[in-house]
Amino acid sequence: VVRQKRKGIYPPGPKPWPIVGNLFDLPSDQTGQTYLEWGRRNNSDILHAQVLGHHIVIVNKREIADELLEKRARNSSGRPYTPIVKLLDWEFNIALMDYGDEWRKHRKVCQQHLNREASRSFEPIQLEKVHRALLQLLRSPEEFEAHNRMLSISITMDMMYGYQVKNLDDPAIDAATRTAEIGDPLFMTSGSMINIIPVLARVPAWVPGAISQKLATQARYWTGKMKDIPVDDVKRQMAAGIDSPSLLTQFMEKKATTGASEEEEEIMKNVAYTVYGAASDTTISATATFFYTMAISPEVQKKAQAEIDRVVGNHRLPDFTDRASLPYIEAVYREVMRFAPPLPLGMMHTLAEDDFYGDYLLPKGTQVFANIWAITHDEGTYKDPDAFEPERFFDEDGSLNDDDRVLAYGYGRRICAGKHVASATMWITIVSILACFNISKAKDEFGKEIEINPEFEDHGVKTIKKPFECSITPRSPAVQKLIEDVVSELK
Numbered sequence: 001v002v003r004q005k006r007k008g009i010y011p012p013g014p015k016p017w018p019i020v021g022n023l024f025d026l027p028s029d030q031t032g033q034t035y036l037e038w039g040r041r042n043n044s045d046i047l048h049a050q051v052l053g054h055h056i057v058i059v060n061k062r063e064i065a066d067e068l069l070e071k072r073a074r075n076s077s078g079r080p081y082t083p084i085v086k087l088l089d090w091e092f093n094i095a096l097m098d099y100g101d102e103w104r105k106h107r108k109v110c111q112q113h114l115n116r117e118a119s120r121s122f123e124p125i126q127l128e129k130v131h132r133a134l135l136q137l138l139r140s141p142e143e144f145e146a147h148n149r150m151l152s153i154s155i156t157m158d159m160m161y162g163y164q165v166k167n168l169d170d171p172a173i174d175a176a177t178r179t180a181e182i183g184d185p186l187f188m189t190s191g192s193m194i195n196i197i198p199v200l201a202r203v204p205a206w207v208p209g210a211i212s213q214k215l216a217t218q219a220r221y222w223t224g225k226m227k228d229i230p231v232d233d234v235k236r237q238m239a240a241g242i243d244s245p246s247l248l249t250q251f252m253e254k255k256a257t258t259g260a261s262e263e264e265e266e267i268m269k270n271v272a273y274t275v276y277g278a279a280s281d282t283t284i285s286a287t288a289t290f291f292y293t294m295a296i297s298p299e300v301q302k303k304a305q306a307e308i309d310r311v312v313g314n315h316r317l318p319d320f321t322d323r324a325s326l327p328y329i330e331a332v333y334r335e336v337m338r339f340a341p342p343l344p345l346g347m348m349h350t351l352a353e354d355d356f357y358g359d360y361l362l363p364k365g366t367q368v369f370a371n372i373w374a375i376t377h378d379e380g381t382y383k384d385p386d387a388f389e390p391e392r393f394f395d396e397d398g399s400l401n402d403d404d405r406v407l408a409y410g411y412g413r414r415i416c417a418g419k420h421v422a423s424a425t426m427w428i429t430i431v432s433i434l435a436c437f438n439i440s441k442a443k444d445e446f447g448k449e450i451e452i453n454p455e456f457e458d459h460g461v462k463t464i465k466k467p468f469e470c471s472i473t474p475r476s477p478a479v480q481k482l483i484e485d486v487v488s489e490l491k
């Protein structure tokens with residue numbers, strides 16, 4: 001019997017040009033919104049584009065994303081092979097590894113150390129850094145964006161390496177920031193021709209016009225620094241006998257006592273390097289959204305603070321044991337993550353084999369994107385989706401509803417490996433800041449409120465609230481003292 005290959009049509013999308021396909025149609029910012037608009041124009045929740053023979057599929061509906069990326073995860077958990085990853089020396093990055101043994105080994109280690117139970121070992125670090133951030137907010141509230149960055153970065157560096165970040169000029173942070181600044185745009189599909197025409201990767205950096213090559217050389221240099229500085233610090237800590245719960249110090253101690261293979265060490269380091277990139281910008285973005293939404297939602301803030309005052313009281317700062325007793329704060333967390341998912345398109349999932357969705361052919365190698373932004377702004381599920389309303393997460397009887405899956409963490413087997421850590425960091429940040437401060441729009445010299453530009457910066461992959469001014473003031477002199485006392489007791 002000769003089996004005929006099933007034929008199919010691609011999902012709808014903009015008409016491709018000869019050779020380049022839709023290269024010039026792909027949005028480089030406002031991606032979530034633009035693809036939702038494509039969906040409306042084509043009257044379809046699944047869309048297709050083509051760039052130089054590469055297929056891209058965008059899914060705007062939750063059910064389709066669940067079907068393709070969860071139920072059919074065996075076929076849809078890959079990442080594309082992009083030459084730029086090798087050029088940048090980013091092959092250590094778990095988020096970029098294709099689905100296979102190498103990824104599986106790394107993911108297993110992530111799972112062991114970042115699962116719900118294991119990630120609780122990081123709670124003391126999260127609490128300490130949040131308390132330090134409260135003091136910073138007290139001292140220089142106008143610099144809240146810098147304090148937000150410092151908070152997220154210092155938690156990650158402490159969790160992974162026991163590395164104590166003193167300020168944002170820290171050499172390890174500088175190296176990581178430069179790596180991302182140079183590397184991120186190169187990595188985007190439309191950002192670098194190297195991704196599309198792999199042969200360009202062989203052009204030496206000194207050839208005029210080989211811009212990506214030159215930038216890649218710089219990015220490689222900073223990637224090396226980003227890896228070496230904290231690892232050298234771990235060695236220093238161990239020599240000095242410093243006891244830290246960090247992932248890498250714990251591992252190194254285990255290695256020194258019971259032994260560990262080279263491979264295990266390599267994997268552990270790769271996890272630590274990956275987490276820095278995966279954890280900081282995403283958490284910074286979600287926290288910036290929190291500040292913004294509080295400044296524009298005084299009613300939400302009042303309700304949240306009333307709940308904290310009722311449950312926690314005014315004589316101590318909140319801690320993780322309070323989480324289950326604060327449903328409204330939980331709803332604020334869910335709503336922050338819904339309102340502006342930090343990675344609006346998540347990450348691409350490539351298909352290992354041809355697949356079909358209805359009559360639509362999704363060829364092997366297709367990069368499938370769940371449009372998380374569109375799914376969390378679906379009017380069918382979230383009425384008035386552009387409004388910030390934690391109330392949408394409550395049932396009529398006043399209890400939290402079961403919509404507790406935070407879609408911002410992505411899909412299937414590639415779902416965010418650090419979602420429990422992220423959830424804990426976000427929650428303790430939200431509850432602590434609300435317990436201590438009132439956040440409102442800043443006022444001009446005449447006492448008139450300054451409206452905040454609602455726009456977000458969107459670089460195609462990540463999104464973050466554009467810088468804005470707001471007023472952050474302590475709720476009472478007593479709370480001010482609480483913060484000062486708690487921080488003065490820290491080492």
Ligand code: HEM
Pocket residue numbers: 094095096107110114274275278279282283286341342343346347348408409410411412413414415416417418419421422426
């Ligand atoms: C608010 C914060 C965060 C958000 C919104 C977020 C979101 C995401 C998303 C959307 C993905 C891709 C999922 C997919 O492919 O479908 C991802 C992957 C990943 N995230 Fe997160 N993340 C956050 C924080 C963190 C933290 C704190 C860690 C580590 C402690 C982390 C570690 C990772 C890793 C290792 C991956 C790669 C997983 C893989 O490819 O198998 N993330 N994250």
